[in-house]
Structure formats: structure tokens, C-alpha cells
Amino acid sequence: MTLVTSRPAPGAARPYAFPAVRRISAHGGTVIAAHLPGQILASAVLLLDAGAARETAGREGTATVLAKSLEEGTRKRDSAAYALALEGLGAELAPSVDWDAFRVGVSAPGPLLAGAVRLAAEAARTPKLDPADVARVRDDEVTALRMDWAQPGPRADAALRGDLFGADGRYSRPLHGDPTSVAAVTVEDVLAFHEAWLLRPGVLLVAGDLDGLDLDALAEAAFEGTSGEPLEPAGPLGVVLPDRRRTILVDRPGSVQSTLRLGHRAPERATPDYVPMTLAATVLGGAFTSRLNHLIREVKGYTYGIRGSYAMTRRSGRFEVAAGVQTAVTAPAIRDTLGEIARTEAEGVTEAELEVARSWRAGQLSVEMQTPGAIAGALASLVVHGLPDDYYETLRREYLEATVERVSQAAADHLSTDRLTLVVEGDGAVIRDELAEFGDLADAEV
Amino acid sequence: MTSPTAPVATTGYPWPIETTRLANGLRVVVSEDRTAPVVCVNLWYDVGSRHEPPGQTGFAHLFEHLMFEGSQHVRKTEHMKLVQGNGGSLNATTNPDRTNYFETMPSEHLELALWLEADRMGGLVPALTQETLDNQREVVKNERRQRYENVPYGDAWLRLLPLLYPPGHPYHHATIGSMEDLNAADLDTFKAFHQQYYAPNNAVLTVVGDAGAAEVFALAEKYFGAIAAVPDIPPAPDGTLPGPAPEPAREEVTAAVPAPRIYLSHRTYPFGTKGYDAMTVLATVLGNGRGSRLYQRLADGARIAQPDYIGAYGVDLAHAPAPLIVTATAKDGVSLETLEAGLSDVMRSLIDEPVTDDELNRAKALLTTAWWRQVSTAGGRADTLGRYATQFGDPAAAAERLAQWLAITAEDVTEAAKEVLRPESRVTLTYLPGEPS
Known part of the structure; x- marks a missing residue:
């Protein structure tokens, strides 16, 4: 007997279906729920139109300080009692801030979800926000950011963002602010942000076995005491590219790796090119067998991993390649990376590569969406981007039907090798001279 | 408000579990759940960094990388391409105790996943080349730089282990290994490592999701049945310790x-x-x-x-x-x-x-x-x-x-x-x- 020599053919595919979605309007707000029969855990996310983009200039990080202040006690109980009540249900509060939204999430065994949502709403709607607590949380956040910024990456990210979005106010600054802007956040800023943006009903997303969940009761818990109409979304920022490539050095003395962040602006999430752009980026730097990972990791051994992707929010988009490469090969790694981006821009993708990208992206819709948390996140995307309940079925079909021509055209339209900003965070004493070949070199101001 | 108490769990695993053992010693575990059209194929090999002798730290983990670089009927880079190109997610991890490999696929590709795993269990050695070893050695050294050397406090785990476990203990050294040992790794050592530990009788194959036990047992026999058992696999050094450390x-x-x-x-x-x-x-x-x-x-x-x-x-x-x-x-x-x-x-x-x-x-x-x-x-x-x-x-x-x-x-x-x-x-x-x- 020997090993089976030939690759088996696939069996019959079961049709794809996103979990059944149920919507109710009750108690002044909307609940969007996905039914996951048999799931023991359930997740809920209170989604509020209170993203970082709503912060005041110079006070970037206000929403994050608020998110971290929510658990410092509510009008009903102090912080210790709150922690005990929520964690006694097996739940932990997961407040988060992104460009488009402020989320307050909880997960718990199904029968305990209503209690967890009640407590999450209590923190989101009626936090105590004692000035001394808020000031302490702010100071702790400054320290936490300094800890984070001591790692490779955040300073390079900030330098790239500052360069790409320099003329776009809030979008030119890091999502969670930097140590300086957070230090400038006042108690009044935090209270005002809460008052202005966290008291509208928002939307409650629920994922779990709905046979055991009372959506009306969840709505009551989430929306009690709220008022106000949904906000009008602001328009996209547009795509502005510089007229030539530039390089920014972020010095990190003694670093054994150089952290690369190469990027330029791209359309926002609503672009009709979303699917072909995603597939082009998958071929270039998304899949393990992508052009970048194959060359830079698997052939050259310069890195543990390299990724290229488009990140798109409601108002903005950007293309980015990210990697950590051994210091000694910084210039060769950048050269090879630029070569693969340029090749993709000029020549597009091949059918063989696209076939991998299509199937992978389509398959991920079932493979990576198994948990209540993942499904609740998928529901949130529907709300943030105004997509219909059957969107994931449509998306899957669009992935599978994308043609080489369409994806190659998207690569040509939305990659711009000669207008990239190259941010390199590494040991300046070693790498500065060799960066000159990549265009105007400047030192980062971060 | 009275908070309800957590439900009392009668079982932590309310899904069926069926098992069998092939003649070559491979244990097969199946847990059917038809809720979603996905299936996970997972292999635990009972080998980890605790098996590494002095001078070969980091070898079990470097070997894990080599398992993705092609085997007898799977060309270099094809493993990843076939899994992702059919919609799947995959990875592998190594720790002191064991090495695991896993892919979750749309369920119509169950057989593909089993074929890929069988081919690298039974047919890795003929495909192993010096070029692949040299490349993955550099990848792993970059992994070490990225995860342990270039981040503040990143070496804490590397420092704690030798303080916790005495020299010669199987947990004394970290799984990532030392740069010196990684540089010294030679091809024959890895061929021998595979022949010694990557045996059906040293592994457990688990399949969970949109597949039934009878089907999986038959497929396991079809793809893994021909791989010979390895007699007398040497155990790792004994990890028994007399109790808490005698001194701080x-x-x-x-x-x-x-x-x-x-x-x-x-x-x-x-x-x-x-x-x-x-x-x-x-x-x-x-x-x-x-x-x-x-x-x-x-x-x-x-x-x-x-x-x-x-x-x-x-x-x-x-x-x-x-x-x-x-x-x-x-x-x-x-x-x-x-x-x-x-x-x-x-x-x-x-x-x-x-x-x-x-x-x-x-x-x-x-x-x-x-x-x-x-x-x-x-x-x-x-x-x-x-x-x-x-x-x-x-x-x-x-x-x-x-x-x-x-x-x-x-x-x-x-x-x-x-x-x-x-x-x-x-x-x-x-x-x-x-x-x-």
C-alpha cells in the first residue's frame, strides 16, 4: 500500500447562507439579530454613531478615554460592584472605538445575555463619570499609549497616517490619539462627548440562539432613557495622491528589524470597486501564497510575514503594505516589495492567482463567521455601511464571479507605486543611507 | 436586581464524539455537527520542544514550518494554495508539549484536507531540500526577532523558563530555540526527526463539523491507512519534579x-x-x-x-x-x-x-x-x-x-x-x- 497519489475532487457543496436575520423596532431603537441554532454563547453589541472622527482637534483619544471610563461606576453602583455584577454573569464589557462607530459589546451564555446587556447599557447610558475617575483614566491611558508606542509599529503607523491624510483633520491623527493628545483631553471633553453622542438609541446587534432570547426585552434594556434621531452621515474624503514617492524614517536605535509601512490613499468602503480591489489586494498581499509573502518570506526569507490590504471606512480608504524585515535586508526588501506592487499595478492578476483569491474570500464567509461575536461584527458592518440583510450572499456571489479583467483594472486604478509613502521604522544609524534610493527622505515628527 | 446564576453544566461537550483506531495506530476522533457547512481537520502530534536534546532547541518548531513546504505529491507552496484556494483557513503551532496542524474548510473539501495531511505525514522526507530548510530557518529567525527580540519585555518567557525548570528538564528551554542552535540545524537531523515522530501511532486525527463518523473513518483508512507505524518511539525526558522549587x-x-x-x-x-x-x-x-x-x-x-x-x-x-x-x-x-x-x-x-x-x-x-x-x-x-x-x-x-x-x-x-x-x-x-x- 502507498499514499494516495492524486488530489481528491471536491464533494457536493452545500449552499451558503448567512444566518437568518430578524429585525425589530422597539423602545425607540432597532434590534438586528442573527439566529444561530444550538449556540450556547450569545453576543450583543450596542452600536453608536460616535466614532473617533467626532473628536475635537487636538483632543484625539477622547472617545477612547470615555470607553475606558464607562466601567468606573454607574449612577447605580460603584466600579467594584459593577465589575462583580457583570463578571458574575460571565461577561466582560468590550467597549471599542473605530473611525465610524463606538461599540459596547458583551458575550455570555444565552440565558444570561439580557442581564449583561442591561449592565452594558447602564454603563453606556448612565456612567458615573466622576471627574477624579475620568482624570485618572485619562492619565492611565497616556501611560498605556506610551507603553504601546514603545513597541515597533505605532509610530510608523502614525507617520504614515499623518502623511496620507495631512489635510484631513481628525483623519491625519492616530485612531486612539497619541500620548500628547490624550494628555490634553479634559474631563469636560469626555463628559461632552458622552452627552453629545452616546445618548441616541443606536442599534443593538444580537447573535445567538434566538429561540432562547427575548428581543423586546433586549431592546428595552438597550434603549431605555434614550432619545434623538439618527445622524446624517458625512461624505467621503476623496482620494488625494502626492505627485511623487517619498520616504519617512522613524528612528528606532538598535532595532533588529525594520518595520515597513508603505501606503497611499484609496476610495472609501462604498466604492463600487470594493470586491475587485479586495481580490487584487488578496493576490498581491492577502493570501499566504500572495505575491508579496511568496517572494519576501518564502523565497527570500527576509520576514516572518508581509501583508498588503485596503482598509476602508465610511469616509476614507487607504492601501497599505506592512511587514517587519531583518535590519540588514531593509533596502532589498523594500525594492522587492515595490517591484511586486508595480507588477500588479501594470500587469494585473492571472486567472490562477485570482481563482485562489476568489475561493478563499468566498469560503472565509463561512469559515471565519462561526462564532456569535463574528456574526455580531458582520451585522455591525451592515449597519455602518448601509447594506441589506442579504448582503453576505451577494458578496459571496460577487467574489466568485469577479473576472481577471475587472480585478486587473481595479489594481491599475487603485495601486499607485510611484506615489506611495514609504515609512521605515528602524535603526537609523544603519539604514538611513540606503533609503535614499527610494525617493525624498525625511525624518518623522512622531 | 437579583442576578441569575450561571446555568449548571451537565456536560461541557454536548455534541457526539466517535472514535476509532487504524491498524497503524492512528487514532481518529469525529464530532459531527451539521449546523454550518464547514469542517475542521486537526492533527495533534505528540512531539514538542520537550523532546529536543541539547544543541537542538527550536527544532520541533522549525520542523513545523517545513511541513508547509511540500511533500511527496504536493509541490512546494501548493499546500497553502490548495487550502486557501478552496476557501479554508489553516495554521499550526508548536509548544513544549506537542505540535498541532489544522485547517477549517468548506465541508466539500474534507477529503482534500485529509489527503494533504496524509501526504505530509507519510511523504515529507522525499520532498525536504536544503533550500527549503535554509529559507525557513531565516523565516523562523525573523519570527524570533519579531516576537521576542524587538519588543519591550518580549524575552520574558525565554527568561522565565530556565528559572522555573532546572537544566535538563524538558521545559527548561523555550520552543523558539536559540539562534545558535537554529544556525546549526542540518537536513539529516530533520529527516530523522520526521521519521521518528511523525508517525500515525504518535498522532491523533480529529474531524469536527459537517461530516459523519462512518464517512471520516473510511476516508482516514483510505488516506492514512498505508502509512507504516513507527515502533519504539522514544519518550521525551521525564518531567517529574519533586514539588515546588526548593528555593526562590x-x-x-x-x-x-x-x-x-x-x-x-x-x-x-x-x-x-x-x-x-x-x-x-x-x-x-x-x-x-x-x-x-x-x-x-x-x-x-x-x-x-x-x-x-x-x-x-x-x-x-x-x-x-x-x-x-x-x-x-x-x-x-x-x-x-x-x-x-x-x-x-x-x-x-x-x-x-x-x-x-x-x-x-x-x-x-x-x-x-x-x-x-x-x-x-x-x-x-x-x-x-x-x-x-x-x-x-x-x-x-x-x-x-x-x-x-x-x-x-x-x-x-x-x-x-x-x-x-x-x-x-x-x-x-x-x-x-x-x-x-
Whole structure:
């Protein structure tokens, strides 16, 4: 007997279906729920139109300080009692801030979800926000950011963002602010942000076995005491590219790796090119067998991993390649990376590569969406981007039907090798001279 | 408001489990769940860095990389292309105990996943080349730089292990290995490593999700049945230890770190024992969540520790007493000495102050959620069953873990703390900001 020599053919595919979605309007707000029969855990996310983009200039990080202040006690109980009540249900509060939204999430065994949502709403709607607590949380956040910024990456990210979005106010600054802007956040800023943006009903997303969940009761818990109409979304920022490539050095003395962040602006999430752009980026730097990972990791051994992707929010988009490469090969790694981006821009993708990208992206819709948390996140995307309940079925079909021509055209339209900003965070004493070949070199101001 | 209490779990694994063993010794575990059209294929090989002899640290993990570089009927790079190109997610991990490989696929590709796994179990050696080894050695050295060398405190785990376990102990060295040993790795050693350990009788194949047991058993025979068993696989060095460390150990590091930080660690009990269940509950009482003692007393109460960087956790190792790790980072203006005194007080409180009902219920509720989260995906379930089959000989034993946690009493926690958390057996690792000496 020997090993089976030939690759088996696939069996019959079961049709794809996103979990059944149920919507109710009750108690002044909307609940969007996905039914996951048999799931023991359930997740809920209170989604509020209170993203970082709503912060005041110079006070970037206000929403994050608020998110971290929510658990410092509510009008009903102090912080210790709150922690005990929520964690006694097996739940932990997961407040988060992104460009488009402020989320307050909880997960718990199904029968305990209503209690967890009640407590999450209590923190989101009626936090105590004692000035001394808020000031302490702010100071702790400054320290936490300094800890984070001591790692490779955040300073390079900030330098790239500052360069790409320099003329776009809030979008030119890091999502969670930097140590300086957070230090400038006042108690009044935090209270005002809460008052202005966290008291509208928002939307409650629920994922779990709905046979055991009372959506009306969840709505009551989430929306009690709220008022106000949904906000009008602001328009996209547009795509502005510089007229030539530039390089920014972020010095990190003694670093054994150089952290690369190469990027330029791209359309926002609503672009009709979303699917072909995603597939082009998958071929270039998304899949393990992508052009970048194959060359830079698997052939050259310069890195543990390299990724290229488009990140798109409601108002903005950007293309980015990210990697950590051994210091000694910084210039060769950048050269090879630029070569693969340029090749993709000029020549597009091949059918063989696209076939991998299509199937992978389509398959991920079932493979990576198994948990209540993942499904609740998928529901949130529907709300943030105004997509219909059957969107994931449509998306899957669009992935599978994308043609080489369409994806190659998207690569040509939305990659711009000669207008990239190259941010390199590494040991300046070693790498500065060799960066000159990549265009105007400047030192980062971060 | 009266808070409802967590439901009492009668089983932590309410899905079917069926098992068989092929003639070549491969154990096959199947857990059918037709809810979603996905299936996970998971292989646990009972080999990890604990098997590495001196001079070969990092070899088990470097070998894991080589398993993705082609085999007898799978060309270089084709493995990843076939899994992702058919919609799947895949990965592999190596730790001191074992190496696991897993892919979750749309279920019509079950057979493909089994074929790929069988080909690299039975046919890796003919495809292994010097070029592949040289390339992946560089990738792993970059992994070491990225994860351990280029980040503040990144080497803590590398420093803790030799303080916790004596020279020659299978957990004395870290899985990532040393640069020197990685540089010395030669091709023949890896060929021999595969022939020795990557045997059907040293592995458990687990399939979870949209597939039935009869179908999987037949496919396992079809794809893996031809692979010969390896007789007399040598065990790893014995990890038995006489008890907690006989004396404390301490290392003080000055490095480019942003704030003073402390790691306290103890050898406790092997994963899977009642002692370790008590330690799991204890770690949650001590350092998991805002209601934990560490958070309440040092981050919230005394306000000497940074709230985002305080906690305690056990590392679930089964072949010797597993470590409990406790860590805290000083707030601005707080000295290492103040922080260490605070940490020591909280550690002592586990012996002096009985765990209250509220603390115990909180810990058990969090562990209950964590358990259900772990088994909420086909991949999480498959890895859990593979672990219990490999380490305890019975995948169904996984169903008991949650109930065993919930059965732990306050007395159990105190007894465990008294036995293994005394300062006399403590490992202390401190970091101070400054120029490395």
C-alpha cells in the first residue's frame, strides 16, 4: 500500500447562507439579530454613531478615554460592584472605538445575555463619570499609549497616517490619539462627548440562539432613557495622491528589524470597486501564497510575514503594505516589495492567482463567521455601511464571479507605486543611507 | 436586581464524539455537527520542544514550518494554495508539549484536507531540500526577532523558563530555540526527526463539523491507512519534579522598556489534574477581569499598577507542573519595590484570606463563558478533542473539564495556594528601564 497519489475532487457543496436575520423596532431603537441554532454563547453589541472622527482637534483619544471610563461606576453602583455584577454573569464589557462607530459589546451564555446587556447599557447610558475617575483614566491611558508606542509599529503607523491624510483633520491623527493628545483631553471633553453622542438609541446587534432570547426585552434594556434621531452621515474624503514617492524614517536605535509601512490613499468602503480591489489586494498581499509573502518570506526569507490590504471606512480608504524585515535586508526588501506592487499595478492578476483569491474570500464567509461575536461584527458592518440583510450572499456571489479583467483594472486604478509613502521604522544609524534610493527622505515628527 | 446564576453544566461537550483506531495506530476522533457547512481537520502530534536534546532547541518548531513546504505529491507552496484556494483557513503551532496542524474548510473539501495531511505525514522526507530548510530557518529567525527580540519585555518567557525548570528538564528551554542552535540545524537531523515522530501511532486525527463518523473513518483508512507505524518511539525526558522549587530564583533586567514590570511565577501542577483545576480557578480569582484581586487591589485600590497590564494566568502544560504567571507594570512614579510589595501581599492573601462566594462565582462564570467560547467553532472543538485524546487517552474527557472547574471549592484554592505559591518557591523577574548593562 502507498499514499494516495492524486488530489481528491471536491464533494457536493452545500449552499451558503448567512444566518437568518430578524429585525425589530422597539423602545425607540432597532434590534438586528442573527439566529444561530444550538449556540450556547450569545453576543450583543450596542452600536453608536460616535466614532473617533467626532473628536475635537487636538483632543484625539477622547472617545477612547470615555470607553475606558464607562466601567468606573454607574449612577447605580460603584466600579467594584459593577465589575462583580457583570463578571458574575460571565461577561466582560468590550467597549471599542473605530473611525465610524463606538461599540459596547458583551458575550455570555444565552440565558444570561439580557442581564449583561442591561449592565452594558447602564454603563453606556448612565456612567458615573466622576471627574477624579475620568482624570485618572485619562492619565492611565497616556501611560498605556506610551507603553504601546514603545513597541515597533505605532509610530510608523502614525507617520504614515499623518502623511496620507495631512489635510484631513481628525483623519491625519492616530485612531486612539497619541500620548500628547490624550494628555490634553479634559474631563469636560469626555463628559461632552458622552452627552453629545452616546445618548441616541443606536442599534443593538444580537447573535445567538434566538429561540432562547427575548428581543423586546433586549431592546428595552438597550434603549431605555434614550432619545434623538439618527445622524446624517458625512461624505467621503476623496482620494488625494502626492505627485511623487517619498520616504519617512522613524528612528528606532538598535532595532533588529525594520518595520515597513508603505501606503497611499484609496476610495472609501462604498466604492463600487470594493470586491475587485479586495481580490487584487488578496493576490498581491492577502493570501499566504500572495505575491508579496511568496517572494519576501518564502523565497527570500527576509520576514516572518508581509501583508498588503485596503482598509476602508465610511469616509476614507487607504492601501497599505506592512511587514517587519531583518535590519540588514531593509533596502532589498523594500525594492522587492515595490517591484511586486508595480507588477500588479501594470500587469494585473492571472486567472490562477485570482481563482485562489476568489475561493478563499468566498469560503472565509463561512469559515471565519462561526462564532456569535463574528456574526455580531458582520451585522455591525451592515449597519455602518448601509447594506441589506442579504448582503453576505451577494458578496459571496460577487467574489466568485469577479473576472481577471475587472480585478486587473481595479489594481491599475487603485495601486499607485510611484506615489506611495514609504515609512521605515528602524535603526537609523544603519539604514538611513540606503533609503535614499527610494525617493525624498525625511525624518518623522512622531 | 437579583442576578441569575450561571446555568449548571451537565456536560461541557454536548455534541457526539466517535472514535476509532487504524491498524497503524492512528487514532481518529469525529464530532459531527451539521449546523454550518464547514469542517475542521486537526492533527495533534505528540512531539514538542520537550523532546529536543541539547544543541537542538527550536527544532520541533522549525520542523513545523517545513511541513508547509511540500511533500511527496504536493509541490512546494501548493499546500497553502490548495487550502486557501478552496476557501479554508489553516495554521499550526508548536509548544513544549506537542505540535498541532489544522485547517477549517468548506465541508466539500474534507477529503482534500485529509489527503494533504496524509501526504505530509507519510511523504515529507522525499520532498525536504536544503533550500527549503535554509529559507525557513531565516523565516523562523525573523519570527524570533519579531516576537521576542524587538519588543519591550518580549524575552520574558525565554527568561522565565530556565528559572522555573532546572537544566535538563524538558521545559527548561523555550520552543523558539536559540539562534545558535537554529544556525546549526542540518537536513539529516530533520529527516530523522520526521521519521521518528511523525508517525500515525504518535498522532491523533480529529474531524469536527459537517461530516459523519462512518464517512471520516473510511476516508482516514483510505488516506492514512498505508502509512507504516513507527515502533519504539522514544519518550521525551521525564518531567517529574519533586514539588515546588526548593528555593526562590530572581533575575533583574535593565533594558529599553517603557516602565518597570514584574513577573512572578511558580511551578504548580500538570494540566489535567485537580490541582491544576484549582490553579485555573485561582488564576481567575487572582488576575482575570476587573473584579479580580489584582485589579481591585493594585490597579483600582492602591493604584500602583497600570490597569491594562495586570493579570495572572496558567500555561496549560501537561507533562510537568505547569507555570502560573502573574504580572504587573508600575504606574508613573511607582517604584519596582512598591509594586513588588503590593504583588506579594496579594499573592499572600490567597493563603491568608479565604476566597469569598462572590469571588468564586465570578471566576466560575468567567471560566464558563471562556469554555463555551473555546468550543464555539469547529476548530476550537477539534483542538480540544485532539488535546484530550493525546494527553489523557480519551477525547470524551474534555466534557468533564468545565464541571471539574465548577466543582472547585474555596478550600481547594487555598490548599493549592498553600502548597505551591509560597514565596520560598517563587521565581521573580523584574524589568527596569535603562541602558542594557
